[in-house]
Amino acid sequence: MKVLQFILISLVTGGLWACGTKAGNSPEKKPAEQTDDTSVPVKRTKVESVVRSEPVIASGLVSSAEEARLSFKIGGIIEKVYVDEGQAVRKGQLLATLNLTEISAQVSQAEFANEKAERDLNRVKALYADTAATLEQLQNATTGHEVAKQNLTIARFNQNYAQIRSTVDGTVTRKLMNEGELAPAGSPVFLVSSNRRSDWVVRVGVSDKDWARLKAGNRATITLDAYPDQTFTGTVSELAQAADPVNKLYDVEIRINPGTVKFAPGLFAKVSLQPAQSRRYALVPIEAIVEGDGKDGFVFVLTDDRKHVRKIPVQIGFIDNDKVLITNGLTDISNVITAGSAYLTETSTVILQ
Known part of the structure; x- marks a missing residue:
């Protein structure tokens, strides 16, 4: 019995000694390196610079190069309208007239005033010849007669322009007033567009950078929604010298060859x-672009600490296979994030791989 107790005590003591020795002699382990599980692994790519003559893409409406907004020179009641919307007209054709009651009365008044001024002048001349009138009275009578003559000229001129005649061979694209309406002086009554095949144009708006690249005579390719299976050719005929104050774009006029196709003002056109x-x-690379919407998009770049990102808006010019040509937004940016960009937000923490 004593022998058995001695054996058990020896085993327990030996085990404790072995554990103590193992713990004392083993080297200290360094704690495992901590990592942030929320960090997004990313890669970045160098921004390249290329010089190309890429096309300028824009859209606009077909119209006539020779359009006229026709109106009455003086105000009045519209007596008669001779044409309807969509009707073809010839140059010089009568389109509408005003009621001439008031205008004719004004002409008659001017004629009577002129006759009286002429009689007064003749009478003063006779008196002046008999030294019964002074030079000043003669000069005043002469001036009065000249003023009356000019007033008559004005009245007759207004009478002649109490009607509207077409200034081009074309089509009435819009009729804005009807018979019996009061037409203010200079307010458009008809819109008339030339229908000559050589007069069709497309007007588009382009940015200042694209405007600087264009000049008169540049070639253009046009597609129309009305004729989706056909392509038309054209040339730049006019460049605006000032931007539109509303949209800040520069108007470009492209003269288009319709060929054998029928055109009408207002057709929607896409121009290259x-x-x-x-x-x-x-x-x-195309994977660097996030939240792309037409010409607008964003890219992510690393901040100075290389642990966070910054979102930058860019203007997309064109897509060339797996590359994107950026027109604006990457000035002084040398690298953009590619791999991992789809998972980033502006508050993301990143790990550069």
Whole structure:
């Protein structure tokens, strides 16, 4: 019995000694390196710079190069309208007239005033010849007669322009007033567009950078929603010298060849302009673009601490296979985030791989 107790005590003591020795002799382990599980692994790519003569893409409406907003020179009641909307008209054709009652009365008044001024002048001349009138009275009578003559000229001129005649061979695209309405002086009554095949144009708006690349004579390719299976050719005929104060775009007029197709004002057109001048673009992989919407998009770049990101708006020019040509937004930016950009927000913490 004593032998058995001795064996058990020896085993327990040996086990404790072995554990103590193992714990004392083993080297200290360094704690595992801590990582933030919420960090997004990302990669970045260098922003390249390329010079290309990429086309300028824009959209606009077909219209006539020779359009006229026709109105009465003086105000009055519209007596008669001779044409309807959509009707073809010839140059010089009578389109509408005013009621002439008031205008004719004004002409008669001017004629009577002129006759009286002429009689007064003749009488003063006779008196002046007999030294019964002074030079001043003669001069005043002469002036009065000249003023009466000019007033008569004005009245007759207004009478002649109490009607509207077409200034072009074309089509009445809009009729804005009807018989019996009061037409203010200078207010449009008809819109008339030339229907000559050489007069069709497309007007589009372009940015200042694209405007600087274009010049008269540049070639254009046009597609119309009305004729989706056809492509039309054109040339730049006019460049605006000032931006539109509302949209800040520059108007460009492209003269289009309709061929054998029927055109009408207002057809929607998509235009691809080929400028002669090249332009510098920033080139990035397509996966760097997030939240793309037409010409607008965003890219992410690293902040100075390389642990956070910053979201930058960019203007997209064109997509070239797996690359995107950026027209604006990446000035002084040398690298953008590509892999992992789809998972980022402006508050994300990142790990650069």
